[in-house]
Amino acid sequence: MVQTRISIHRTGLALMGAAFLVAAFSSSLLSAGPVEEERDTCLGCHGDQTASKDLPDGTKVSLFVDVSQLDKSVHGTRVKCSDCHPGTEEVPHPERPVKTFREYQASFREACRRCHFDNYTKTLDSVHYAQIAKGDFRAPFCVDCHGSHAITRPAQPKPDISKTCARCHEKIFEVYKKSVHGKAFVAHNPDVPVCTDCHKSHDIANPHSAAYRLRTPQICGSCHTNKAVMAKYNLSTDVLSTYLADFHGMSASLEKGQTKNQRAVVAVCVDCHGVHDITTVKGEGSRVVKANLLRTCQQCHKDASENFPAAWLSHYEPSWKRAPLIYGITLFYKVLIPFIIGGLVLQILLHLWRVVVNR
Amino acid sequence: MKAYVVRFSKQQRTEHVLVMSTFLVLAITGFPQKFFEAGWSQAVVNGIGGLDRVRWLHRAAGVLFSVLAGFHIASAIFSVLLGKASFALIPNKKDFGDAITTLRYYLGLSNDQARFDRYDYRQKFEYWGLVLGGLLMVATGYVLLEPILVTKFFPGEVIPAAKVAHSNEGLMAFLVVITWHIYNAHLNPDVFPFDTAIFTGKVSRHRMEHEHPLELDHLDAAKGDKKGE
Numbered sequence: 001m002v003q004t005r006i007s008i009h010r011t012g013l014a015l016m017g018a019a020f021l022v023a024a025f026s027s028s029l030l031s032a033g034p035v036e037e038e039r040d041t042c043l044g045c046h047g048d049q050t051a052s053k054d055l056p057d058g059t060k061v062s063l064f065v066d067v068s069q070l071d072k073s074v075h076g077t078r079v080k081c082s083d084c085h086p087g088t089e090e091v092p093h094p095e096r097p098v099k100t101f102r103e104y105q106a107s108f109r110e111a112c113r114r115c116h117f118d119n120y121t122k123t124l125d126s127v128h129y130a131q132i133a134k135g136d137f138r139a140p141f142c143v144d145c146h147g148s149h150a151i152t153r154p155a156q157p158k159p160d161i162s163k164t165c166a167r168c169h170e171k172i173f174e175v176y177k178k179s180v181h182g183k184a185f186v187a188h189n190p191d192v193p194v195c196t197d198c199h200k201s202h203d204i205a206n207p208h209s210a211a212y213r214l215r216t217p218q219i220c221g222s223c224h225t226n227k228a229v230m231a232k233y234n235l236s237t238d239v240l241s242t243y244l245a246d247f248h249g250m251s252a253s254l255e256k257g258q259t260k261n262q263r264a265v266v267a268v269c270v271d272c273h274g275v276h277d278i279t280t281v282k283g284e285g286s287r288v289v290k291a292n293l294l295r296t297c298q299q300c301h302k303d304a305s306e307n308f309p310a311a312w313l314s315h316y317e318p319s320w321k322r323a324p325l326i327y328g329i330t331l332f333y334k335v336l337i338p339f340i341i342g343g344l345v346l347q348i349l350l351h352l353w354r355v356v357v358n359r
Numbered sequence: 360m361k362a363y364v365v366r367f368s369k370q371q372r373t374e375h376v377l378v379m380s381t382f383l384v385l386a387i388t389g390f391p392q393k394f395f396e397a398g399w400s401q402a403v404v405n406g407i408g409g410l411d412r413v414r415w416l417h418r419a420a421g422v423l424f425s426v427l428a429g430f431h432i433a434s435a436i437f438s439v440l441l442g443k444a445s446f447a448l449i450p451n452k453k454d455f456g457d458a459i460t461t462l463r464y465y466l467g468l469s470n471d472q473a474r475f476d477r478y479d480y481r482q483k484f485e486y487w488g489l490v491l492g493g494l495l496m497v498a499t500g501y502v503l504l505e506p507i508l509v510t511k512f513f514p515g516e517v518i519p520a521a522k523v524a525h526s527n528e529g530l531m532a533f534l535v536v537i538t539w540h541i542y543n544a545h546l547n548p549d550v551f552p553f554d555t556a557i558f559t560g561k562v563s564r565h566r567m568e569h570e571h572p573l574e575l576d577h578l579d580a581a582k583g584d585k586k587g588e
Contacts, residue, residue, distance in 0.1 A: 247522065250395045254410045257401040261409035303507050310515025311506060318519075325520045333527035340531060344539040347481075350465035355548050357467060 035077045042081045043067060045091075056099040069150040084111040084148075102137045112142045122202035130206075140168070145201075154201075159185055161201075162194040169195075176276040191229050197222075210264035214256040217243055220269045242315040243269070265300075272296050288314075364567055364578055367560040374431060375557045378489075381424045386533050388417035393526045418504060425497040428490075447477040450487070454480035476573040485540065492532050499525035 043065065045051060051063035070076075082089050085108060098104045109132075113120040123129050123142075131139035145164050146154060155161055162185060166173035176182040176195075184192040198219050199205075205212045221240035223229060230237050243249040251266040270278075272288050279286050287296045293309040301308065318326040367375075391400035391413060407413050438444040457473035458480050464472050473479070478486070502509050502521035509517060544554045549569070556562045567575040 244396070246519070250392060251410060253395045254391065254401065254404050254413075257405070258409055259405050261411065263409075263411065301507055305507070305511045307510040307513065307515045308507060311510060311518035312515075313519060323516060323519065325516055326523055329520055329523050330527070333523075333531065337527065337531050337534065341534045341538060344535065347462075347465075348538065348542050350462070351547070354465045354467070 035080050038080045038082060039067075039070070042088075055101060055104075059101060061101050061104075065149060073147075073149060073151045074153055075151060079115075083114070084108065086111065105141060105143065106132075106137055109141045116142075119202045126202060126204040127206045128204060138168075157188075158190060159188065159192075159194060161196050165195040172276050179274070179276060179278045180280045181278060182276075191223075191232065193223060210255075210262045213264040213268055214252050214262070216268040216270055217249065217252060236315060238317060239315050242313065242317060246312065267300060271299070361564075363561045363563050364575065365560050366556055366562045366567075369560070370434070372557060372560055374427065377427055378424070381420045381427065382532075382536070384416060384420040385424065385529070388413045388420065389529055390533070392417070393530065421497075421500045421504070424493070425500070428493050428497055431490075445477075448483055448486055450480070450483050454483060474572045475570060476577075477571060479570070481539075481543065485535070485543075488535060489532075492528055495528050496525060496532070499528070 046063055046065040047067065049062075049064045052060050053063055054060055087094065096104060096107055098107060110120075120142075128139040132141070143151075144167075146152075162173065162176070177186060181192050185194065199207065207213075217240055224235065224239050225237045227237050244253060248267045252264075252268055255262055255264065255266060273279075273281075274287060281288050283289065284291075286292060290309075293312075294304060294306060297304045297309050297312075313323055313326070316322045318324075318330065320327055387403065388407070391397075391403045394400050404410055404413050407416070435444070453476075457475065460469070460471060460473040461480075463469045499521040502517060503525060506518045544550065544557075545552060547554075549566075562570075564575065
């Protein structure tokens with residue numbers, strides 16, 4: 001008993017000590033001191049609007065850093081200049097073996113990793129990183145999407161994300177703007193998917209890969225099975241389950257879980273509805289409206305005839321009203337299977353009982 | 360007198376082995392497609408080497424099954440035409456009486472046991488279940504194999520209708536086999552652990568006396584006729 005009390009006392013002391021240490025440590029981090037001190041030193045040169053450097057490729061780069069931008073950034077006074085620009089503590093700075101400004105940016109590409117380890121690691125799985133690793137610096141670094149000195153919180157407002165992507169992917173953005181999603185985006189509708197909702201932000205997969213294609217039903221389903229959001233637009237939330245119940249959905253599900261020989265030839269959402277150019281399902285322009293459906297089927301089933309599209313139940317659950325034949329057959333077996341199997345099992349049990357009684 | 364009688368011909372035994380093997384392949388490659396969301400389905404598909412291979416096997420086994428069914432029916436028709444047909448598998452009035460007698464016996468209402476001929480009512484039920492169910496599986500299977508061709512002549516709704524019929528009928532056939540057939544051929548205390556008759560063709564006289572006394576009488580009578588000649 002006494003010993004327990006002592007150990008509690010000790011734990012309390014240790015906790016207090018730890019709390020004190022943490023407080024002291026964080027206050028030293030947060031105190032204006034070292035960050036601003038270093039910043040003032042840097043601005044001694046980089047506060048000069050005329051400061052510039054000639055690069056080997058013949059371009060002239062301004063070395064001016066606008067202090068008002070730094071103040072507005074999320075990093076504010078929490079991050080020192082040398083945290084992102086390691087190796088610049090020495091003045092004059094050692095020469096960097098770069099020919100262009102892009103190469104200079106690339107030389108600091110990994111600076112974010114120290115703090116943003118999880119997101120940095122995710123980017124290693126992205127299509128962008130795959131290009132960078134090949135030496136193609138047209139692909140974005142962190143700062144290209146997030147900004148550098150004026151770095152702000154991402155997704156505020158949310159639609160800005162798509163505008164960020166549009167800086168490089170301009171053609172796709174123009175197509176997207178005319179789609180049913182894109183029109184809502186232009187009208188500042190917050191329910192609308194922006195690029196990153198489907199493609200993700202850091203670990204952007206190759207959209208042409210089999211794995212990504214086979215994930216499509218779940219990607220679309222993440223919004224289209226959300227009852228609260230879909231109710232606003234009078235859209236069905238059965239679209240995913242009805243797709244999965246069909247031949248295409250079953251194939252996509254099993255292909256998705258395959259460890260080898262994965263192929264993605266089976267139709268997923270975008271093959272009928274479109275990708276960036278997706279339209280509303282009603283109206284003349286729709287690929288999935290009845291008048292156009294045959295042509296959509298024929299993209300894969302070349303010899304399909306007029307009757308063929310009706311083989312697909314258009315995302316409807318079978319019922320007496322819709323697809324009575326299918327509903328009827330399903331109901332028939334729902335009754336027949338338990339009846340037959342129940343009857344047979346009952347006979348087996350009766351037989352066994354009689355065998356036991358005979359003994 | 361021999362201690363056994365030969366109950367199944369070589370053709371019957373071969374047909375049974377072939378139907379059994381194709382049924383097994385069809386079940387293994389079919390159920391992962393029906394229950395595609397289950398973890399074991401994915402494991403089976405991956406074990407076989409992918410969905411494409413699973414489908415290929417299912418279709419190949421399905422075509423073989425349909426050939427077997429066609430052969431079986433053709434040989435039945437042929438034997439009728441030759442006047443050699445046995446009508447022992449045709450259900451008759453006696454089967455209903457036998458069923459009631461057997462149920463009364465099971466329930467302990469009477470100690471009388473039905474005396475069966477070559478096939479008892481349970482065997483007839485299973486045979487016709489397999490033939491009719493098999494034909495339904497073959498028909499719906501070909502519809503699913505050639506949906507584009509089929510919809511040139513029939514409305515589109517036939518395809519998903521064939522799919523639900525194929526999938527449910529397959530499930531029912533499988534359940535009948537793993538309950539009824541496995542019980543009658545393996546777990547039934549009378550034959551446990553294994554009724555080898557359909558593989559060897561032979562059944563002991565002792566068992567025949569219990570299970571098919573009327574058939575045994577016919578066989579003995581026929582032999583007697585021969586001896587008497």
